Amino acid sequence: MIPSIRPSLRELYCARLREFYRQPARVFWVYGFPMIMALVLGLAFQNRPPESAAVVVAEGPGSESIVAALSVPEAREGRAGRPGLRVTTRPFAEADRRLRTGREILVIEPRTDGGVVYHYDPTRAEANLARAAVDDVLQRAQGRVDVFEPKDALVQEPGSRYIDFLIPGLIGLNTMGGGLWGIGFFLVNMRIGKLLKRFAATPMPRQDFLLALLGSRLTFLLPDVTVLLLLGRLVFGMPIRGSLLTLAVVVVVGALAFAGIGLLVASRAETTETVSGLMNAVMIPMWLLSGVFFSSERYPAAMQPLIQALPLTQLTSGLRAVILEGVGLESLVPHLLILSAWAIGTFWVALRIFRWS
Amino acid sequence: MSCQTVIGVRNLVKTYPGRDGPVHAVRGLDLEVQAGECFGLLGPNGAGKTTTVEILEGLNEPTSGEVEVLGHRWSLDAAYIRQRIGVTLQETRFPEKATVAEMVRLFRSFYDHGLDGAEVLRRVALEAKANAFVETLSGGQQRRLAVALALVGDPELLFLDEPTTGLDPQSRLQLQDVIRELQGRGRTTVLTTHYMDEAERLCDRVAIVDHGQVIALGTPAELIARLGGEHVIEFAIENHGTEVQASEFAGLEGVLKAVERGNGFELTVSEPHRVLPRLISHLEATGRQLGRLTTRHVSLEDVFVALTGRHLRDNQEPASEAQPRTRRPRRVRA
Ligand SMILES: Nc1ncnc2c1ncn2[C@@H]1O[C@H](COP(=O)(O)OP(=O)(O)O)[C@@H](O)[C@H]1O
Ligand SMILES: [Mg+2]
Numbered sequence: 300m301i302p303s304i305r306p307s308l309r310e311l312y313c314a315r316l317r318e319f320y321r322q323p324a325r326v327f328w329v330y331g332f333p334m335i336m337a338l339v340l341g342l343a344f345q346n347r348p349p350e351s352a353a354v355v356v357a358e359g360p361g362s363e364s365i366v367a368a369l370s371v372p373e374a375r376e377g378r379a380g381r382p383g384l385r386v387t388t389r390p391f392a393e394a395d396r397r398l399r400t401g402r403e404i405l406v407i408e409p410r411t412d413g414g415v416v417y418h419y420d421p422t423r424a425e426a427n428l429a430r431a432a433v434d435d436v437l438q439r440a441q442g443r444v445d446v447f448e449p450k451d452a453l454v455q456e457p458g459s460r461y462i463d464f465l466i467p468g469l470i471g472l473n474t475m476g477g478g479l480w481g482i483g484f485f486l487v488n489m490r491i492g493k494l495l496k497r498f499a500a501t502p503m504p505r506q507d508f509l510l511a512l513l514g515s516r517l518t519f520l521l522p523d524v525t526v527l528l529l530l531g532r533l534v535f536g537m538p539i540r541g542s543l544l545t546l547a548v549v550v551v552v553g554a555l556a557f558a559g560i561g562l563l564v565a566s567r568a569e570t571t572e573t574v575s576g577l578m579n580a581v582m583i584p585m586w587l588l589s590g591v592f593f594s595s596e597r598y599p600a601a602m603q604p605l606i607q608a609l610p611l612t613q614l615t616s617g618l619r620a621v622i623l624e625g626v627g628l629e630s631l632v633p634h635l636l637i638l639s640a641w642a643i644g645t646f647w648v649a650l651r652i653f654r655w656s
Numbered sequence: 657m658s659c660q661t662v663i664g665v666r667n668l669v670k671t672y673p674g675r676d677g678p679v680h681a682v683r684g685l686d687l688e689v690q691a692g693e694c695f696g697l698l699g700p701n702g703a704g705k706t707t708t709v710e711i712l713e714g715l716n717e718p719t720s721g722e723v724e725v726l727g728h729r730w731s732l733d734a735a736y737i738r739q740r741i742g743v744t745l746q747e748t749r750f751p752e753k754a755t756v757a758e759m760v761r762l763f764r765s766f767y768d769h770g771l772d773g774a775e776v777l778r779r780v781a782l783e784a785k786a787n788a789f790v791e792t793l794s795g796g797q798q799r800r801l802a803v804a805l806a807l808v809g810d811p812e813l814l815f816l817d818e819p820t821t822g823l824d825p826q827s828r829l830q831l832q833d834v835i836r837e838l839q840g841r842g843r844t845t846v847l848t849t850h851y852m853d854e855a856e857r858l859c860d861r862v863a864i865v866d867h868g869q870v871i872a873l874g875t876p877a878e879l880i881a882r883l884g885g886e887h888v889i890e891f892a893i894e895n896h897g898t899e900v901q902a903s904e905f906a907g908l909e910g911v912l913k914a915v916e917r918g919n920g921f922e923l924t925v926s927e928p929h930r931v932l933p934r935l936i937s938h939l940e941a942t943g944r945q946l947g948r949l950t951t952r953h954v955s956l957e958d959v960f961v962a963l964t965g966r967h968l969r970d971n972q973e974p975a976s977e978a979q980p981r982t983r984r985p986r987r988v989r990a
Contacts, residue, residue, distance in 0.1 A: 314751070318754065321753035496715055497745055500745070501738060501743075502768075503766040
């Protein structure tokens with residue numbers, strides 16, 4: 300290998316690499332699992348044109364004419380901006396019960412004066428769509444004329460789909476897992492097996508131990524990130540608009556932040572229970588808050604400062620900015636600053652309180 | 657070189673903060689280990705052996721007391737000492753997916769000078785396992801790997817903490833052979849054990865440790881000689897009640913010491929061939945039936961029992977002569 304590297308550093312680094320790739324189970328969790336997650340979620344949330352909407356007309360005087368109006372071919376087919384309609388009829392009581400239990404989205408109750416009452420849950424997006432579509436059809440059937448003829452310009456660009464949002468999130472998630480499992484859990488296991496203590500009894504340069512750990516972590520990043528990027532690119536046609544170098548900078552700084560957090564959770568813990576608890580306490584809030592699976596902007600404004608301070612939020616939004624928007628380093632300064640602060644802060648504390656035994 | 661002090665310990669104290677009050681693991685321990693000897697720390701579980709050697713290895717901080725290793729102090733010359741000592745911990749779990757040779761190469765890389773990997777494996781009889789994963793090694797082989805890793809730096813001073821505890825008898829003997837082989841190269845070894853026979857077999861000098869203090873020190877032969885006799889006659893009398901007292905046999909000519917133990921008696925003697933006929937005629941004269949009779953050499957176990965009234969190994973009855981036992985909570989260490 301490179302002759303100028305100290306033997307202890309080289310041996311520690313190689314030992315760490317070997318230990319990883321000789322554990323097929325770990326290889327699966329790091330590579331297989333995120334890929335399966337991307338595939339499953341990517342397929343489940345594929346963007347499709349709005350499906351046709353099933354609506355119910357309550358039986359009673361006037362219901363036939365409504366059913367007839369909603370069953371003409373133009374209404375069944377749908378068109379730009381509105382789903383096609385499929386109509387059934389049921390007694391009102393039954394239809395209402397089904398609506399309340401979530402099995403129907405819209406119940407149309409004919410009124411004696413020729414109008415209708417729409418029953419639906421306004422917080423369900425598809426119910427609102429169905430209501431608008433039904434109302435449009437019924438009003439036209441009764442002679443309403445459009446004031447003007449709108450034109451639709453349709454955008455269906457890669458980069459704005461769910462899968463494009465998801466893949467950078469999964470890269471961030473994998474980087475977090477790598478730091479916490481690959482450093483935190485690993486170190487605590489070494490402490491439990493008295494291996495840390497055994498190393499401390501040798502003249503091993505302690506900085507080499509840390510450098511080897513970080514070096515192996517950064518080495519594993521390359522396949523970690525490449526696998527997900529390739530999956531996004533080749534299977535889902537995700538665009539990669541920014542430079543790979545910028546991407547690498549974001550990933551490395553993010554990985555250092557999570558390596559520091561991993562080191563910190565491992566610095567004192569003496570049992571797997573303790574370290575698992577600490578790791579979950581760190582990871583679960585970020586799984587939920589940091590916008591991996593859905594945009595963190597959905598959380599209330601009061602929570603945003605907290606959410607923006609989390610390293611995973613900064614890593615995933617930074618990755619999205621590079622991959623999907625193609626921004627350069629200059630636009631990523633806030634992300635990189637927050638991530639660096641995490642890295643420096645956690646290393647600083649961890650190295651002071653770390654226990655070898 | 658022969659009478660140079662390698663380890664000097666004066667009034668060593670280590671107190672751990674415990675959940676129910678402080679634990680006094682080591683309470684004023686003194687030691688001197690000379691170059692080239694194999695020195696044994698012998699004592700029951702919880703005596704403070706591991707705490708003491710881990711302080712000598714620089715892995716634990718003493719509460720108070722002075723410690724000098726190879727003429728240097730941990731607080732000033734840790735790097736110097738670490739290059740020159742080899743350590744096996746009481747228990748170490750090595751990475752399952754590393755091979756024996758890889759572990760040796762890794763540890764070798766930490767030392768400025770040391771032994772060739774193949775040579776180290778030869779000394780612990782693990783050459784055949786060089787390319788085996790750690791997870792495939794037997795318990796005894798893993799301990800020998802631990803010894804190999806302690807040897808790679810060709811240490812002047814070797815620490816072995818309970819090297820054979822938990823092994824089956826055959827693996828114990830094999831490892832004891834390995835350790836004996838390592839002797840006679842001018843290296844100093846400090847060994848802890850709670851096996852008497854191991855200390856007798858391997859150690860030039862032994863310090864018997866109990867409750868964090870050295871209660872006896874000397875060569876195994878010296879310690880045994882201190883009991884006076886070298887043989888023990890063990891016997892039992894059929895259907896005897898409280899009317900038979902050990903003192904009755906202490907009066908027999910040639911009996912140095914008599915104690916009641918379990919359901920029988922133990923007589924310490926130097927000449928069993930002279931005492932036995934007297935014992936038998938005494939029993940006949942008093943009309944008692946002999947239940948069993950054996951004789952054996954005095955061991956360090958007897959020394960320990962004589963000193964503390966307790967056996968070294970756990971789960972054994974205290975001798976009937978024992979002073980009331982000062983029981984301390986014992987923590988099982990993972
Ligand atoms: N880290 C620790 N914290 C609290 N008590 C400890 C610790 N290590 C050892 N002890 C206690 O100190 C005493 C001596 O332990 P140890 O040195 O391991 O004895 P030995 O090696 O002779 O079996 C025991 O009572 C043990 O429970
Ligand atoms: Mg011990």
